[in-house]
Amino acid sequence: xxxxxxxxxxxxxxxxxxGSESHARMLVERLAPRYPVEVATTNALDYWTWAPxxxxxxxxxxxxxxxxxxxxxxxxxxxxxxxxxxxxxPHTLADEWTWIEQQGPHCPGLLxxxxxxxxxxxxxxxxxxxxxxxxxGLPLVPERAVLIPTAHDETALRLAPYRALFxxxxxxGFLTPEERALVRRTFRNDEVPDEVLGTVLETPGVGDGAAxxxxxxxxxxxxxxxxxxxxxKGVDDLVSWWAGASPDAxxxxxxxxxxxxxxxxxxxxxxxxxxxxxxxxxxxxDALILPSRFESLGIVLLEAWxxxxxxxxxxxxxxxxxxxxxxxxxxxYTSADELGAAVRGADRARGARGQAWVAREYxxxxxxxxxxxLIAWAEA
Amino acid sequence: xxxxxxxxxxxxxxxxxxxxxxWHARELVRHxxxxxxxxxxxxxxxxxxxxxxxxxxxxxxxxxxxxxRFPVDxxxxxxxxxxxxxxxxxxxSLEDERRFIEAxxxxxxxxxxxxxxxxxxxxxxxxFTYIYYPTAYGVALAPDRAILVPTAHDEPVLSLTTxxxxxxxxxxxxxxxAEERDLVQARFGNERVPHEVVGVGVERPAxxxxxxxxxxxxxGGPILLYVGRVVPSKGCDRLFSDFARWKDDGNGHRGTLVxxxxxxxxxxxxxxxxxxxxxxDADKWDAYDAADVVVxxxxxxxxxxxxxxxxxxxxxxxCHAGSAVLRSMSRRSGGxxxxxxxxxxxxxxxxxLGDAGLRATLGAGGRAFVDRTYTWPVVVQKYRDLIAExxxxxx
Numbered sequence: 165x166x167x168x169x170x171x172x173x174x175x176x177x178x179x180x181x182x183g184s185e186s187h188a189r190m191l192v193e194r195l196a197p198r199y200p201v202e203v204a205t206t207n208a209l210d211y212w213t214w215a216p217x218x219x220x221x222x223x224x225x226x227x228x229x230x231x232x233x234x235x236x237x238x239x240x241x242x243x244x245x246x247x248x249x250x251x252x253x254p255h256t257l258a259d260e261w262t263w264i265e266q267q268g269p270h271c272p273g274l275l276x277x278x279x280x281x282x283x284x285x286x287x288x289x290x291x292x293x294x295x296x297x298x299x300x301g302l303p304l305v306p307e308r309a310v311l312i313p314t315a316h317d318e319t320a321l322r323l324a325p326y327r328a329l330f331x332x333x334x335x336x337g338f339l340t341p342e343e344r345a346l347v348r349r350t351f352r353n354d355e356v357p358d359e360v361l362g363t364v365l366e367t368p369g370v371g372d373g374a375a376x377x378x379x380x381x382x383x384x385x386x387x388x389x390x391x392x393x394x395x396x397k398g399v400d401d402l403v404s405w406w407a408g409a410s411p412d413a414x415x416x417x418x419x420x421x422x423x424x425x426x427x428x429x430x431x432x433x434x435x436x437x438x439x440x441x442x443x444x445x446x447x448x449x450d451a452l453i454l455p456s457r458f459e460s461l462g463i464v465l466l467e468a469w470x471x472x473x474x475x476x477x478x479x480x481x482x483x484x485x486x487x488x489x490x491x492x493x494x495x496x497y498t499s500a501d502e503l504g505a506a507v508r509g510a511d512r513a514r515g516a517r518g519q520a521w522v523a524r525e526y527x528x529x530x531x532x533x534x535x536x537x538l539i540a541w542a543e544a
Numbered sequence: 545x546x547x548x549x550x551x552x553x554x555x556x557x558x559x560x561x562x563x564x565x566x567w568h569a570r571e572l573v574r575h576x577x578x579x580x581x582x583x584x585x586x587x588x589x590x591x592x593x594x595x596x597x598x599x600x601x602x603x604x605x606x607x608x609x610x611x612x613r614f615p616v617d618x619x620x621x622x623x624x625x626x627x628x629x630x631x632x633x634x635x636x637s638l639e640d641e642r643r644f645i646e647a648x649x650x651x652x653x654x655x656x657x658x659x660x661x662x663x664x665x666x667x668x669x670x671x672f673t674y675i676y677y678p679t680a681y682g683v684a685l686a687p688d689r690a691i692l693v694p695t696a697h698d699e700p701v702l703s704l705t706t707x708x709x710x711x712x713x714x715x716x717x718x719x720x721x722a723e724e725r726d727l728v729q730a731r732f733g734n735e736r737v738p739h740e741v742v743g744v745g746v747e748r749p750a751x752x753x754x755x756x757x758x759x760x761x762x763x764g765g766p767i768l769l770y771v772g773r774v775v776p777s778k779g780c781d782r783l784f785s786d787f788a789r790w791k792d793d794g795n796g797h798r799g800t801l802v803x804x805x806x807x808x809x810x811x812x813x814x815x816x817x818x819x820x821x822x823x824x825d826a827d828k829w830d831a832y833d834a835a836d837v838v839v840x841x842x843x844x845x846x847x848x849x850x851x852x853x854x855x856x857x858x859x860x861x862x863c864h865a866g867s868a869v870l871r872s873m874s875r876r877s878g879g880x881x882x883x884x885x886x887x888x889x890x891x892x893x894x895x896x897l898g899d900a901g902l903r904a905t906l907g908a909g910g911r912a913f914v915d916r917t918y919t920w921p922v923v924v925q926k927y928r929d930l931i932a933e934x935x936x937x938x939x
Contacts, residue, residue, distance in 0.1 A: 257660040257685070258653065272638075279638050279705045303684065303709035304638075307733040324660040328684035328713040334736075352688050352938050355736070 167286030168200045169539060172278075174269055174295045176205040176230055177218060183460060184292045184314040187339070190364055191289070191312075194532060196228050199539070202285075203230040204277055206269045206297070214238035214269040233273030240266040251319045260323045269296060278304045287542035290333070294320055299329055306332035310538045312361070314339060316460055317346055317482075327351065335541035337361040337534070339461045341490075342483040357541050359534040363461065365526050368470040369439055371447030380432060385413035387476075387507060388449040390442060390464045391456075393433060394422040398455035398478070405500055406431055411507045415453075418445050446471040451494065451510040459483045466526060469493050469518030476506045491525075493518020548579040548928055549667035549935055554659065556650055556676045558586035558613075559599070559606050564849070565673045565695045568744050572670075572927070574607050575745065575920050579928060583666075584611040585658055587650045587678070595619035595650035614655040621647035632700045641706045651677055660685045667938075668931045670718075674710050675701060683710050688938055690714035691930055693742075696728050697846050698868065708732060715934045718742040718927070720847035722876070723869040740930060743847055745920030746856045749826065754834030757827065761820065766799035766897045768862075769835035771828065771850045772842075774807040774819070779841030779864055784812050786841075790890045791816055799897065801839075804831055832857035836903060837896050839863070845870050852918050855879045855910025860896055860903050862889075879910020 173188040180189070188203075195201045203225070209217035220234040240246075243266045249255050250263040274297050282288065282305040290298040293313040302309045311333040315321055330336070330351040336358040338344040344360055347353070377383065393399050400423055406415045407426045417425070417433040418441070425433045437445065446452065452468040453476045462484045465475050475494035477484035479502075488494045493514050495506035555569040573582055584606070589595040595616045603612045621627060624647045630636060631644030655678050659669065663686045671679040674694040683690045692714040696702055711717070711732040717739040719725040729735050758764065768787065774780050787801045800816050804823040811819045823831065832838065838854035843866030845851070851870060854861050861880030863870040865888075874880030881896070883889040896903055916922070 257657050275638055282705075303713075304705050306708055306712035324685050328687045328709060331687035332709060332712050354937070355738075 166199050166539060166543065168202065168284065169195060170202050170204055170282075170285040170288045171195075171291070172204045172274070172288060172297050172301055173291035174206060174297055175208055175211060176203050176232075177209070177225060179209060182211060183463075184312070187312070187314070187363060188291045191535065192228055193226055194364065194528070195535070196226070198532075201228055203228060204274055204297075205230060205232055206235045206271045206274065207232045208235050208238070208269055212239060220273070231274075231277060233271050233277065235269040235271050236273075237265075237268060237270035239268045243267065250323065257324055260325055263323075264296060264299060264325055267295070271297060275301055275304065282308070287334075287539045289337075289538075289542075293326060293329055299325055302329055303332055307334070308542050309333040310335050310337060310542050312337040312339075313343070313347060314460055315343055315347055316458055318458075321346075321350060331356065333542075334544070335359070335538045337538050339363065340483050340486065342486045343460065346482075359538050361531060361534050361538070362526055363463070363466075364528045364531045365463075365466055365470060365522070368467065369443035371440075371443030371445070371471060373444060373447035373449075376441065376444035376448045380416075380434070382414050382416070382432070382448070385411075385450050385510075386416060386448050387413055387451055387453050387510075388416045388418060388445045388473075389453050389455070390445070390467075391419045391454075392422060393417050393419050393425070396458075398457055399423065402453060402455040403431060405503060409500065409504055411504065413450070413507060416445055416449070418442060442467075443471065446473050449473050450512070451476050451506075451515075453477075453507075454484055456484070457481050462487055465493075465518075466522055469515065469522040472512065472515040472519045474510060474512065474514035474518060476503070476510065491518045491521035493521060549931060550581045550665065551576065551583070551931070552659070552662070552666040552669045553582060553584045553672070554655070554669060554678050554682055555584065555586050555672040556678055557589055557592060558584050558611055559590070561590050561592075563592055564847075565693075567849075568693070568695070569670075569672045570607070571744060572923070573609055575924050576927060577607075577609060579924070580931070582609050584609060585655055585678075586611060586613055587616050587652055587655065588613045589616050589619070589650055593620055612658070614652050614658065616650040616652055617654075618646065618649060618651040620649045624648060631704065636704075638705065641704045644701075644704075645677060645680055645706060648675070649677065656681055656685065663689060668715075668934045671714070674707060680707065680710055684713050687713040688715060689934060691716045691718055691934065693718045693720075694724070694728065695720060695846065696724055697844065698727055702727075702731060712737060715937065716740070716930050718930065720744070721869055721873060723872045724846055738930075738933065740926050741917065742923055742926045742930075743918050744849070744852075745923045746849070746852045746914055746918050747920060748853075748856045749829050751826075752829045752833045752857070754830060757830035757834040760827075760830075761802075761818065763800055763802065763818065763834070766837075767831075767835045768799055768801045768893070769804070769831055769838045769854075769859075770801065770841070771804045771823075771831070771838070771853070772840075774803060774805050774809055774811060776809055777842075777844065779843060780809060783839060783841040784817065786886050786889045787817065788812060788814070789886060790893060793890070797894075799836075799893075802831060802835070804828060828853075829857065832859055835859050837862050837893065840867070840870060843867050851880070852914050855907070856914045856918075858904075858907035858911045860906035861910065862892055862896065873913075877910050877913030879906050879913055881906070 207216045207218040207220045208214040214235045289310045290302045330353045407428045414430045418437045451474045479496035479498045497503040588597040588599045590598040627644045627647035630640040669689045711734045720743045803819045840863040845867040846869045865882040865884045
């Protein structure tokens with residue numbers, strides 16, 4: 165029989181968006197029917213300022229006690245300066261600790277909770293390696309800690325204050341096999357057992373492809389990009405290729421636009437769309453294109469496969485390329501020619517493979533069983 | 545030689561300094577030198593209390609090994625006792641713990657910077673003594689290469705939350721005794737960290753003569769030997785009063801208490817207590833050979849070098865039962881007996897001095913125990929194995 169489980173995450177609540185925060189909330193709500201579970205977090209809503217938003221103290225969110233501790237210092241005004249020093253210039257260990265402090269959220273109450281009450285929990289799950297609650301909190305309770313790092317291949321991962329973090333926990337939960345390989349390679353921490361947890365997807369919406377085409381007046385072959393429309397996501401390369409190569413197909417960009425879009429009759433930027441329109445766009449699409457180079461899970465790929473839509477991804481993004489290789493649900497490209505070939509050849513057969521793979525690999529029972537094993541290691 | 549890799553040894557003080565852990569580090573380095581390229585990272589301090597910067601910053605050679613000394617930014621704080629009290633209070637905060645560790649000294653950020661930025665130049669990094677700043681904050685900077693030599697005792701400071709990471713992060717832990725291992729694992733639940741009981745080696749010289757000692761110092765009759773610093777914290781005050789009471793109880797006991805070690809308290813002036821001062825190594829081993837019983841009245845001993853030496857010399861140990869480690873080691877080795885109070889002290893002394901066969905049996909048990917674990921060839925081989933394992937895992 166298991167004791168209490170505590171989940172530590174930098175932000176938590178219904179209004180909170182963000183990859184690791186959403187994952188944490190999903191995990192907590194799956195745990196709640198089976199374990200006594202509590203959450204320790206900050207009172208912030210905004211991940212940049214960490215400004216107080218919620219009342220400090222204990223609230224109940226979907227039946228789970230959530231202990232919110234006050235952020236005593238948010239991100240400092242000169243954060244960018246110290247970030248530049250630490251990421252790009254020669255610097256000291258002390259600079260690295262300063263960077264972590266100035267990044268925030270500085271939340272001593274949460275750390276004190278772990279110090280004073282940590283031993284009343286039989287396991288403590290920490291989300292996101294990078295922030296104070298985890299990098300300062302996990303070392304206080306290593307004997308009962310599970311780390312869900314949500315790590316990317318980034319400079320911060322190689323800073324000295326994070327070294328011990330990947331050796332201290334009793335077990336680690338990864339989102340993908342690529343994240344696992346990255347962490348194993350970087351830290352040589354094979355003594356810590358792990359699970360590739362993945363995630364649990366929400367039930368897909370029912371999309372009406374014909375209604376979507378009618379609404380935007382789109383005929384013929386259609387390719388969709390879902391997510392923030394920005395250079396950071398690699399959309400600039402995709403759009404300029406599309407404008408230049410002019411394939412006999414329409415590119416639909418659905419998501420907040422944060423970059424200039426060239427005037428082109430086969431490129432349609434819709435801005436943010438509703439859930440209903442998202443599933444409609446997927447239903448109408450021949451394939452989803454995800455040109456991003458950095459992705460920790462690629463949730464839109466999983467959603468596309470849920471809808472039976474194949475995907476086209478960069479071969480040099482290890483996570484998305486790995487997902488495509490495992491699922492058989494799409495194509496990868498290393499050059500403009502390969503992208504063109506994928507766009508010309510895309511058909512729904514690979515979408516069906518992706519759909520079957522997601523149903524199998526992201527089955528809720530599978531996630532629950534992996535989570536049970538992580539908790540069992542922490543309690544051992 | 546030196547084919548087994550490159551080692552960094554981190555110790556709070558190093559060189560011609562007193563102190564068990566510091567002696568341990570230096571002796572170990574001397575014995576590992578044939579097998580490894582070694583560098584020592586330490587402080588400029590010689591005094592474990594003030595940590596004042598007595599020695600020059602930079603590199604020098606000690607026993608032919610490069611020792612790099614880093615400056616102590618802050619030694620022991622004036623308000624150390626207050627910080628200690630706050631940190632030992634069950635209601636302490638994390639801030640209380642941090643202030644205590646810093647108030648204890650030696651605060652050496654440059655040493656930490658060195659470890660953080662040079663970690664990949666070494667195959668393994670040996671950290672001595674969990675309690676002080678260099679190890680308390682250094683192990684976490686090199687978890688994939690750290691081998692911790694904790695020298696932990698059952699003491700209040702071991703309960704601090706801050707030390708948990710020190711016992712969970714390293715690649716391996718080299719305990720001094722099985723008792724220390726059991727204490728740490730019970731406290732921290734860190735059985736998963738690879739570990740080994742290693743300790744130190746005892747070197748018994750070939751040319752040893754009890755007669756030379758007796759003749760040289762003119763001592764006849766039974767000898768009860770004490771070796772070590774002569775201080776109340778080692779139980780010496782009780783030892784002197786127990787011994788005098790036993791001698792003067794009217795039963796005509798014979799025997800001399802021989803005391804070897806630096807006196808830091810008054811020693812009773814009487815003909816049957818002979819203080820011979822700090823002994824040369826040769827005299828010490830002659831004294832062990834001459835002794836009938838070696839006494840260890842300290843309640844705070846963990847790995848006692850004196851106990852190991854006494855056993856190596858084949859002598860029975862009479863130790864205080866308050867030292868859980870010595871009590872347990874005496875039981876496991878069959879090399880010693882332990883007393884709780886004066887009555888047991890006197891009775892056990894009578895028993896031992898009256899039975900040469902019993903003394904020989906106990907001494908043989910102790911010697912076999914030491915030869916199994918606490919000799920340099922055994923210790924060096926265990927470190928070579930541990931370090932080889934660390935290298936393989938970082939390959």
